[in-house]
Amino acid sequence: MPELNWLSIKEAHDQLASKQISSVELTQSCLDRIDAVEDQVQSFLAITPEIALAQAAVADRMLAAGEGGPLTGVPVQIKDVMCTEGVPTTCASRMLENFVPVYNATVVDKLINQGAVMLGKGNMDEFAMGSSCENSAFHPTHNPWDLDRVPGGSSGGAAASVASGETIFALGSDTGGSVRQPASLCGVVGLKPTYGMVSRYGLIAFASSLDQIGPVGRSVQDCALVLNAIAGHDPRDATSVAREPQDYTATLGQDIKGLRLGIPEEYFVDGMEPGTRKAIDEALAKLESLGATIKPVSLPTTRYALACYYIIAPSECSANLARYDGVKYGYSYQETNDMWEALEKTREYGFGPEVTRRVMLGTYALSSGYYDAYYLKAQQARTLIRQDFDRVFQEVDALVTPTSPVTAFKIGEKTGDPVQMYLIDVCTLPVNIAGLPGLSVPCGFSDGLPVGMQLIGPHFSEDTLLRTAHAYETATEWSSARPTL
Amino acid sequence: MPLERSEVEHIASLARIGLTEEEVEMFGEQLSNILEQFEVLNELDTADVTPTGHASGLQSVMREDLAEDSLDHEDVLKNAPRREGEFFRVNAVLEE
Numbered sequence: 009m010p011e012l013n014w015l016s017i018k019e020a021h022d023q024l025a026s027k028q029i030s031s032v033e034l035t036q037s038c039l040d041r042i043d044a045v046e047d048q049v050q051s052f053l054a055i056t057p058e059i060a061l062a063q064a065a066v067a068d069r070m071l072a073a074g075e076g077g078p079l080t081g082v083p084v085q086i087k088d089v090m091c092t093e094g095v096p097t098t099c100a101s102r103m104l105e106n107f108v109p110v111y112n113a114t115v116v117d118k119l120i121n122q123g124a125v126m127l128g129k130g131n132m133d134e135f136a137m138g139s140s141c142e143n144s145a146f147h148p149t150h151n152p153w154d155l156d157r158v159p160g161g162s163s164g165g166a167a168a169s170v171a172s173g174e175t176i177f178a179l180g181s182d183t184g185g186s187v188r189q190p191a192s193l194c195g196v197v198g199l200k201p202t203y204g205m206v207s208r209y210g211l212i213a214f215a216s217s218l219d220q221i222g223p224v225g226r227s228v229q230d231c232a233l234v235l236n237a238i239a240g241h242d243p244r245d246a247t248s249v250a251r252e253p254q255d256y257t258a259t260l261g262q263d264i265k266g267l268r269l270g271i272p273e274e275y276f277v278d279g280m281e282p283g284t285r286k287a288i289d290e291a292l293a294k295l296e297s298l299g300a301t302i303k304p305v306s307l308p309t310t311r312y313a314l315a316c317y318y319i320i321a322p323s324e325c326s327a328n329l330a331r332y333d334g335v336k337y338g339y340s341y342q343e344t345n346d347m348w349e350a351l352e353k354t355r356e357y358g359f360g361p362e363v364t365r366r367v368m369l370g371t372y373a374l375s376s377g378y379y380d381a382y383y384l385k386a387q388q389a390r391t392l393i394r395q396d397f398d399r400v401f402q403e404v405d406a407l408v409t410p411t412s413p414v415t416a417f418k419i420g421e422k423t424g425d426p427v428q429m430y431l432i433d434v435c436t437l438p439v440n441i442a443g444l445p446g447l448s449v450p451c452g453f454s455d456g457l458p459v460g461m462q463l464i465g466p467h468f469s470e471d472t473l474l475r476t477a478h479a480y481e482t483a484t485e486w487s488s489a490r491p492t493l
Numbered sequence: 494m495p496l497e498r499s500e501v502e503h504i505a506s507l508a509r510i511g512l513t514e515e516e517v518e519m520f521g522e523q524l525s526n527i528l529e530q531f532e533v534l535n536e537l538d539t540a541d542v543t544p545t546g547h548a549s550g551l552q553s554v555m556r557e558d559l560a561e562d563s564l565d566h567e568d569v570l571k572n573a574p575r576r577e578g579e580f581f582r583v584n585a586v587l588e589e
Contacts, residue, residue, distance in 0.1 A: 110568040204549035217547035246554040247547065315531045326508060335581050340574030347584040348509070356511035364510055368501075368520055369527060371508040385534050387544030392537065394545060427526050443548020467548070 012037035013173045014490070017082055017230045020176060024071055024081045031064040031071065031081030034176075035125050038083045042127065042174045045493045051149050051159070051169035053088045055128040056095060067123040078233045080123030085169045085178040088129035089136050090221070091210040092116055095126075099212050100144035101134045103338045103358030113210025114245065115179060115221055115238045122237055127175050130165030134360045135329065136186055136214045138162050139432045142423055143362045150419070151194060152491040153457055157416040160190030166224040167194035172493055177225040177234055183214050184317055185411075185436025187222040188448035192411035192460025195450045195489060197477070198224045199231045200436075202467045203443030204249035206235075207242030215324035216247075218317075218440040227487055228449060228478040232256040235470060251468070259475040265299030267476060270404035274310035275435050280413040283454025288410050291451040291461045291480065295408065298479055303404055309396045312389045313438040318430060319373050319386035320441070325363075326370030332358060365426060394442040401466045406476060409435050411448040411460035435462060445470050449477040450486040458489075495525040 012034045015023070023029045039057050046052060060083065067081035091097050091109035093116075098104045112120065120126070133143035141149040141164025149164040151157040152172040159168040163180030167190035170178050180187040182200035191198025200222045208219055223234035236257065241250040271292065276285065296302050334340030334354035341353035359367065373382035400407065412432060422429045439446040444464055451461035461480070463473045481487045501521045505512045512520065566579060575582040 107572055110564060110571055202549075203547065204551065243556060247549060247551060249549055249551065309537075312534055312537060315534050318527060319531060319534075334574055335583055337572030338574070342574070345584050347586055350584055351509045352511035355509055359510065361516075364512075364516075365520060365523060367508050367510060368504050369524060372504045372524065372528075375504070375507060382531065384544055385537075385539060387546060388539035388542040389534055389537055390545040391542050392539075394548065426523055427530060430527075430530075441548075 013041040015176065016227050017078060017176060017233050020082050021078045031067040031125060032061060034081060035060050035064040035083050038127055038175055045172050045174065048155055048493060049150050049152055049168050049172045050147050051131055051165040051174060052128045053098060053100060053131050053146060054096060056126060060125050060127050063125045067125060070123050076123045079119060079237050081125060083125045083127050083176050084119060085127050085130045085166060085175040086116060087132055087163050087166050087180045089132060089181050089212045090116055090179065099135050100132045100146060102145045103332050107337055111210065114207040114242045118238055130169060130178055132165055133162035135363050136162040136181055136183055137362050137366055139189060139429055142419065143360060145360050148419055151416045152493055153195060154416065156418055158419055160193035162186040164190045167191050167196055170196045170224050170226055171491060177223060177230050179221060180224050181211060181219060181221050183218045183321060184440050185433040187224060188436050188446055188462060189412050189433060191224055191448045193416040193458065195458030196224055196226055197228050197231050197449050198222060199235060199447045200439065200445060201235060201470060202445045204247055206238050207245040207248045209242055209244040213328040215321040216328060217324060218321060228474055228481050229257060229260055232260060232474045256470055256474055259471050260478045262475055263299055264476050264479045267300040268404040269295060269300045269302050270305035270400050270407045271302060272305050272307045272407055272409060274307050275409035277413050277434060281415060281454055284410050284413060284415060284459050287452035287454060287459040288461060292408060294483060295480060298483055305400045305404060307396045307400060309393045310438060313393055313441055314430065314434055316386045316389040316393060316441055317437040319382050322366040322370035323373045323383050326367045326374065329367055390441050393438055397442045397444060406472055407464040409462045411435060411462040415454050415457035415459060439464055443467060445473055447473045447477050449481055452486055496521050
């Protein structure tokens with residue numbers, strides 16, 4: 009069988025439905041690819057071939073009976089922040105090294121019910137805190153385009169596995185850019201849906217007002233198909249929004265004539281790589297040639313987004329991670345009978361440095377005497393940031409920006425300076441702060457490394473973002489480029 | 494303004510995270526650098542601005558008050574580091 013692991017979801021589905029291939033063959037092709045390249049890429053924290061092949065056999069029976077949908081029999085990697093019943097879910101943390109969930113996240117249930125095949129769990133920055141996957145307590149992941157470089161983060165495993173052909177698609181989570189930025193650095197497509205569009209039940213919480221689950225795929229259409237499968241209200245997540253189901257592939261293929269695209273000058277930051285700038289400029293020209301109108305716009309509050317985010321996210325993280333007390337589950341220090349000492353040692357040994365840094369930062373921002381100056385101020389800034397977006401979306405249908413101001417950097421290059429690492433997410437953070445959908449699509453290369461273009465739209469404008477990205481993708485060759493491994 | 498050593502220790506104790514001497518030093522410096530980045534917010538006049546907690550606009554979502562199945566008792570205890578019978582076992586909270 010020739011390289012089934014590189015099929016798109018649509019191609020895989022067509023060949024499965026017409027019995028040209030079986031899900032077991034498709035799954036085996038991905039497992040073979042994992043065998044061949046995983047030593048170099050290290051995108052997985054756990055590979056589950058037995059579960060995958062059993063699920064593939066179930067999918068083949070569904071397909072034989074004429075049942076199932078676009079994802080039936082299609083392999084997926086699940087970021088290790090989503091609970092999988094009976095399969096360890098570590099969040100790339102020593103704290104949860106031995107944690108085995110007793111239920112599935114809603115998104116995992118949805119995929120399994122539709123007959124998707126789980127290949128294993130994806131590597132990530134510990135508790136989804138980071139931009140390079142280097143904060144994984146277990147091992148870094150390597151960028152398939154240059155193994156000395158990071159894949160981005162926190163969903164680095166998701167992006168690297170999709171880019172290297174180890175899986176057909178992956179699920180990641182995005183709190184400040186964690187789906188879009190690694191997708192950009194690995195040359196694949198990543199979508200962060202509107203806040204409330206996808207249930208977070210069973211997603212291990214980092215910052216609850218920002219977290220959202222999203223797909224990573226090799227094409228825009230793949231991401232649309234996955235969004236179809238995972239979107240929707242869930243009574244178990246009170247923040248999920250009840251809306252009429254929508255087919256996000258419906259508008260793919262339609263043109264973008266007359267679409268109004270805004271270019272916010274504030275996103276073209278100092279320190280942006282010239283190669284990235286060039287790729288984005290060329291992408292804008294291409295979008296214009298496809299019939300879109302390009303209009304400069306201004307989002308003056310962008311300069312406050314980094315501070316706003318790094319107050320809100322750590323504050324919520326410090327509250328969410330208070331649950332790790334060594335009593336109910338997770339790592340537990342037991343060399344003492346003293347309750348406080350046990351608690352402090354459990355958290356000292358269970359959390360890595362970035363998690364500790366953010367818990368401390370959030371604890372400080374929420375502590376007596378500082379709440380108004382930090383947390384309240386950040387939530388007010390958030391209102392202003394959101395109003396800025398609301399205002400420009402009166403004038404334009406979507407915004408185009410770089411996803412990341414830089415391409416993939418060397419492993420170890422930025423680990424010593426947290427502020428430098430935080431600055432990498434400067435183009436993606438505002439989207440989470442305002443709860444908007446954002447999508448990263450490949451738009452070229454700079455010195456052999458992928459560059460991603462970000463599209464941002466109003467709440468629940470995923471159809472517009474996907475249609476625009478699809479029109480661009482179809483008119484260019486970038487998404488079909490593959491790394492040499 | 495850099496954080497004092499005692500402030501770092503105070504934050505760590507509020508967060509219930511033990512720190513080594515070197516970590517107190519390192520986090521003191523790093524947190525100070527990060528806090529410096531926050532000063533930009535002081536440029537914003539927020540006197541009349543309503544804070545936004547989250548972006549979806551949903552508030553106080555309620556459901557019918559009906560009993561539903563919850564996790565099985567054994568399942569709940571499955572990941573317990575220490576258990577005694579059907580309880581989580583903890584260190585003594587109160588002195589004798």
